[in-house]
Amino acid sequence: xxxxxxxxxxxVVGAGVVGSAVARELAGHELSxxxxxxxxxxxEGTSKANTALLHTGFDATPGTLESRLVRRGYALLSAYxxxxxxxxxxxxxxxxxxxxxxxxxxxxxxxxxxxxxxEHCAPLTAGEVYAQVPALGPxxxxxxxxxxxxxxxxxxxxxxxxxxxxxxxxxxxxxxxxEAAEPGPAATTLRTTAGDVAARWVVNAAGLxxxxxxxxxxxxxxxxxPRRGELLVYDKLARPLAPRIVLPVPTARGKGVLIxxxxxxxxxxxxxxxxxxxxxxTATTAAGYxxxxxxxxxxxxxxxxxEVTAAYAGLRAAIDRDDYLIEADPERRxxxxxxxxxxxxxxxxxxxxHVRDLLGAAGLGLVPRTRLPAPPRMPNLGESxxxxxxxxxxxxxxxxxxxxxxxxERVTEGEIRDALRSPLPPAGPDGLRRRTRAMNGRCQGxxxxxxxxxxxxAGP
Ligand SMILES: Cc1cc2nc3c(=O)[nH]c(=O)nc-3n(C[C@H](O)[C@H](O)[C@H](O)COP(=O)(O)OP(=O)(O)OC[C@H]3O[C@@H](n4cnc5c(N)ncnc54)[C@H](O)[C@@H]3O)c2cc1C
Numbered sequence: 096x097x098x099x100x101x102x103x104x105x106x107v108v109g110a111g112v113v114g115s116a117v118a119r120e121l122a123g124h125e126l127s128x129x130x131x132x133x134x135x136x137x138x139e140g141t142s143k144a145n146t147a148l149l150h151t152g153f154d155a156t157p158g159t160l161e162s163r164l165v166r167r168g169y170a171l172l173s174a175y176x177x178x179x180x181x182x183x184x185x186x187x188x189x190x191x192x193x194x195x196x197x198x199x200x201x202x203x204x205x206x207x208x209x210x211x212x213x214e215h216c217a218p219l220t221a222g223e224v225y226a227q228v229p230a231l232g233p234x235x236x237x238x239x240x241x242x243x244x245x246x247x248x249x250x251x252x253x254x255x256x257x258x259x260x261x262x263x264x265x266x267x268x269x270x271x272x273x274e275a276a277e278p279g280p281a282a283t284t285l286r287t288t289a290g291d292v293a294a295r296w297v298v299n300a301a302g303l304x305x306x307x308x309x310x311x312x313x314x315x316x317x318x319x320x321p322r323r324g325e326l327l328v329y330d331k332l333a334r335p336l337a338p339r340i341v342l343p344v345p346t347a348r349g350k351g352v353l354i355x356x357x358x359x360x361x362x363x364x365x366x367x368x369x370x371x372x373x374x375x376x377t378a379t380t381a382a383g384y385x386x387x388x389x390x391x392x393x394x395x396x397x398x399x400x401x402e403v404t405a406a407y408a409g410l411r412a413a414i415d416r417d418d419y420l421i422e423a424d425p426e427r428r429x430x431x432x433x434x435x436x437x438x439x440x441x442x443x444x445x446x447x448x449h450v451r452d453l454l455g456a457a458g459l460g461l462v463p464r465t466r467l468p469a470p471p472r473m474p475n476l477g478e479s480x481x482x483x484x485x486x487x488x489x490x491x492x493x494x495x496x497x498x499x500x501x502x503x504e505r506v507t508e509g510e511i512r513d514a515l516r517s518p519l520p521p522a523g524p525d526g527l528r529r530r531t532r533a534m535n536g537r538c539q540g541x542x543x544x545x546x547x548x549x550x551x552x553a554g555p
Contacts, residue, residue, distance in 0.1 A: 102282035103129045103266070105459070106294035108273050108308055110134075111142040112249070112443045113435055114300030115256035120447035121298075121454075122263035125462040129292055130257065130265050131285070133272035133304075135522035138253030140302045142440065143529060144377065144409030146326065146355060146366060149173065149183060150441040151243040153208035153216060154345055159418040160449075162211050165438045168445035169243070172252070175444060178470045179255045181248055182358040182477025188244035188340035189219065189227055191235050193393070197344040198236045204344070205239055215242050230336040230397045244340050248358045249440050250529035251473050256443070258471045258518050263464075267519060268292065273301075276311040278427060296428045296459055298450060303374045303412045305433035312429050317420055321374050321410040322436070324366025325383035327391075330537050333362040333401035341394060350437060352390040354398065358477040359504070359532060361404060364391045370413070379406040404537045411436045421449060425457035471518075474510060476532050483507050500550070501543040503536020511547065515555040527551060 107118045110132035118130035132139070149172060152165030176183045192198040201218060208216045219238040225231060227240075261267050268289070275286040282293040301308040306319045334356060343351035355363045367383045384406065391398050414420060414434035419442075423430045432450055439446070455461045475482055483489055483496040484505045490497035495509035514521060514530040521527040524534065524547065533547050534540030540547065 100293070102293035102295055103127045104294065105129070105296045105298060105454075106131060106285060106292055107298045107300055108285070109140070109300035109302055109305075110137040110257055110267065110269070111140045111300065111302050112138065112253045112256065112440050113302070113432055113446055114298070115253050115260060116443040116447035117298055117300055117432065117450050118260035118265045119256045119263065120451050122260050122265040123464055123467055125464055128260065128265040129268055129294060130260055131268045131271040131273060131287065131292060133270070133288070135269050136526045137257040137267065137269070137519060138250060138529065141409050141412065142249060142253045144407055145249055145440060146324070146353065146363065147247055147249040147357065147440065148340065148355065149245040149247040150438050151213050151241060152211050152438070152441070153213040153241050153243075154204065154350070155211050155438070156417055157207060157210035160421065161419050161438060161442070164419065164442040164445040164449060166212050167448070168442035171444035171448075172247070172441060175255070175470070176247065176252075179259075180473045180475055181251045181255055182475060182479065183245050183247045184356065184358055184477070184479050185245050186339050186356055187240065187242040188342050189224060190239040190241060190342045190344060191224055191231065192237050192344055193234055195236070200344050201237060201239050208241070213243065216240060228337070228339055228341055230395050231341065232393055232396050241342070244342075246340065246356055246358050247440070248476050251476055252440060252443070254519065254530065255471055255473045258473075261518055262468045262471060269522070273308060273311070283428065296430070296454065298430045298432065298454075300432045302435070303410055305412065305431065309431050309433065312424065312427055314424075314431070317414045317416070317433060319374070319433070320413045321371050321376065322413040323369045323371045323376065323408050323410055325379050325387065325406065325408040326363050326365030327384070327387050327403050328357070328405040328407070329362040329364065329398060330402040330404050331360045333398055334360050336395060336398055336401070337362045352387065352394070354391070354395055358479070359535070360478040362398065362401070364398065366409070371410070374410065377408045377410060379408050383408070402537065405539060419446070421446065421453065423453040423457040428457075430454055430457070474513060474530065483510055500546050501533040501536060503538050503542070504532040506531045506533040508550065511550050512555065515551070520555070521551070524548060524551060
């Protein structure tokens with residue numbers, strides 16, 4: 096009889112931005128690592144549907160793990176984006192006060208930013224607020240500038256991290272839903288929908304399902320409540336209206352409804368914050384749409400005259416405490432990374448460092464590998480750097496970059512071909528959209544879906 100395969104040193108459950116960052120970090124050591132996800136692509140959960148802000152952590156609760164990891168994550172992800180070509184735009188943000196109470200709260204928020212180690216906030220008069228974002232609606236009383244807040248491409252971030260984890264030797268096991276965990280003396284056997292995977296240590300980065308997976312390890316310490324956030328995406332013609340991120344004064348329920356430019360040249364309005372029962376309920380609703388339009392009318396009436404290109408919703412993995420829940424269980428050789436709600440994209444690389452340190456303290460041997468492959472250079476999806484359709488030299492070398500397939504987003508056949516040949520190719524049209532922007536424009540694929548799908552079917 097064939098020998099069962101040797102157990103991995105670590106299995107990471109969940110290939111969102113957090114699990115991918117953890118797998119990448121651990122694969123930088125002399126460890127065999129598996130990154131598992133139930134779905135057929137990386138970054139298919141909350142990591143694909145968020146507001147895509149690279150947060151400084153200025154408004155976190157001082158002293159929390161989240162405050163520390165968002166601050167550190169901001170620095171790490173800024174540098175990583177530079178190294179890999181993840182699109183980032185340094186737009187800065189304005190926190191705008193519309194009522195006397197909000198105006199009175201601004202000095203407190205300024206102090207909070209300082210307590211979080213962020214020293215760059217500056218108070219703004221109403222005149223200064225309008226000078227920075229002239230299209231704001233009437234009635235702004237003052238504001239706080241947060242120059243470090245930035246916009247980033249969340250799709251490329253998850254993909255870059257998983258691609259680098261794989262380049263460092265991690266096995267990326269998609270379509271592996273973990274349904275049971277059976278502890279053994281030397282390794283835990285994860286029973287998955289695609290067969291057994293054994294690992295000496297298991298990291299739970301299962302996002303909205305982190306409590307369920309935690310239960311497989313005998314814990315019952317928390318419950319995830321999906322908090323749905325709906326967003327509207329406005330057409331590119333709206334982009335000049337939003338040169339900066341416009342933030343509301345935060346409330347206990349969250350960061351509130353904001354207006355933000357996107358790295359793809361659009362403007363976003365949202366998100367809502369509504370607790371739902373169903374962990375898969377990413378439907379957009381008429382009530383959410385009406386709520387956002389009412390907010391938008393107040394914040395920036397001119398935005399409402401622009402066309403909405405798309406609406407989408409994501410689910411935050413809210414839990415019953417105001418912090419991340421990251422804990423190692425050395426006895427079971429298991430670690431939980433749970434409750435990573437509304438800042439996980441920004442904090443991902445710092446969460447990975449923290450997980451590594453906790454695992455090390457719990458007994459996992461960590462010997463850094465001396466020779467690592469260079470970080471991947473990701474295709475540029477952002478508008479602030481040149482894209483292939485405008486690159487004459489590239490087109491002269493390879494005509495496929497001169498053949499535009501998706502005209503709304505100016506995506507070329509060469510980019511689609513590259514995505515299909517990449518180390519982690521898309522499993523379908525949605526994955527291709529996140530790798531190229533194809534079908535992500537104002538016609539949402541009405542004109543190009545046929546050709547895009549034909550290219551997908553033809554394969555690399
Ligand atoms: C509306 C909204 C706006 C946000 N805005 C921002 C923002 O501006 N900036 C920011 O930093 N953060 C933001 N966030 C938060 C951020 O998106 C999340 O914190 C982050 O994506 C969480 O990543 P994750 O890897 O933990 O979860 P996920 O991306 O959900 O990944 C978990 C993965 O686990 C897999 N999985 C689950 N169960 C199993 C199982 N049994 N077996 C195998 N795999 C399993 C899932 O398929 C999924 O792919 C926002 C979130 C929302 C919803």
